[in-house]
Amino acid sequence: MMSDQINRAEGYHIPVLLHETIEQLISDPDGIYIDATFGGGGHSREILKHLGEGGHLFGVDQDADAEANCDIEDDRFTFVRSNFRYIPHFMDFYGIDQVTGILADLGVSSHHLDDEERGFSFRFDAPLDMRMNQSGGATARVLIATVSEEELTGILRNYGEVRQPHKLARLIKASSDAGRLQTIQDLLDTIRPVQPEHDKRGLAKVFQAIRIAVNDEMGALEDLLRGGCELLAPGGRFCVITYHSLEDRPTKNFFRTGHTDGSRETDLYGRLIAPMEPFTRKPITPSEQEIDINPRARSAKLRTGVKISQS
Numbered sequence: 573m574m575s576d577q578i579n580r581a582e583g584y585h586i587p588v589l590l591h592e593t594i595e596q597l598i599s600d601p602d603g604i605y606i607d608a609t610f611g612g613g614g615h616s617r618e619i620l621k622h623l624g625e626g627g628h629l630f631g632v633d634q635d636a637d638a639e640a641n642c643d644i645e646d647d648r649f650t651f652v653r654s655n656f657r658y659i660p661h662f663m664d665f666y667g668i669d670q671v672t673g674i675l676a677d678l679g680v681s682s683h684h685l686d687d688e689e690r691g692f693s694f695r696f697d698a699p700l701d702m703r704m705n706q707s708g709g710a711t712a713r714v715l716i717a718t719v720s721e722e723e724l725t726g727i728l729r730n731y732g733e734v735r736q737p738h739k740l741a742r743l744i745k746a747s748s749d750a751g752r753l754q755t756i757q758d759l760l761d762t763i764r765p766v767q768p769e770h771d772k773r774g775l776a777k778v779f780q781a782i783r784i785a786v787n788d789e790m791g792a793l794e795d796l797l798r799g800g801c802e803l804l805a806p807g808g809r810f811c812v813i814t815y816h817s818l819e820d821r822p823t824k825n826f827f828r829t830g831h832t833d834g835s836r837e838t839d840l841y842g843r844l845i846a847p848m849e850p851f852t853r854k855p856i857t858p859s860e861q862e863i864d865i866n867p868r869a870r871s872a873k874l875r876t877g878v879k880i881s882q883s
Contacts, residue, residue, distance in 0.1 A: 812875050
């Protein structure tokens with residue numbers, strides 16, 4: 573079964589925690605669901621297998637490649653080209669007030685990491701782009717040129733937790749200001765005195781930080797959590813697969829307190845006021861078998877929140 577899933581997804585993205593996600597997501601086969609990160613469609617295809625004739629699935633992705641590779645022909649499926657932060661807007665367009673479940677797999681797809689032209693990986697030389705949606709927004713090169721050294725330091729520190737963020741920011745800004753920062757190799761050459769290329773883990777943190785800033789991933793996640801929660805019907809489920817603490821912490825906080833920063837609101841009797849509650853006490857993580865087959869799943873965590881019925 574696992575090998576069949578991988579064969580179908582080969583060349584784009586292997587769906588992570590597939591069966592665990594389906595088990596937690598689907599509470600009504602005839603409900604309306606959203607796959608907010610369609611990617612290669614692995615999760616969406618499995619969701620459709622578990623829906624009845626009255627069910628419907630919206631697959632959302634802002635990437636043109638995802639739309640071009642979408643081969644699902646099913647009357648119960650609708651593809652939406654959009655950033656998932658705008659889910660309430662397009663659902664309003666389709667005349668839908670409530671949905672039964674939402675899934676978001678926040679990992680960068682294997683397709684993006686393996687595409688030599690997109691600039692997501694330090695394994696290939698390419699223009700400094702890193703945009704999930706290549707039809708709009710500033711590239712990594714433009715972002716670096718636009719922000720101050722202090723702002724870039726904050727990006728590297730907060731989104732990558734890199735070593736010596738001040739020195740890295742200083743080197744990167746100097747190279748950018750001199751017009752020497754156009755490609756991935758230019759970036760690698762620039763940061764080599766502080767971040768050598770043999771330290772793959774350190775490089776990954778630098779690239780993660782810049783990618784998150786380019787795509788405003790943390791802002792988009794907060795919008796998704798809030799907007800998705802409002803869309804969910806009472807008892808509806810919100811499944812989020814995260815890959816690092818920057819994603820996992822606000823997701824956990826939101827499902828527990830209704831606030832991504834973990835702040836709590838209580839009523840006059842000291843009881844927590846929150847729109848959701850965790851479906852399980854601890855997140856679900858991949859089995860050793862799945863990690864052996866798909867090493868990129870190693871850091872994945874599945875958290876599910878349930879919309880609380882209003883009394």
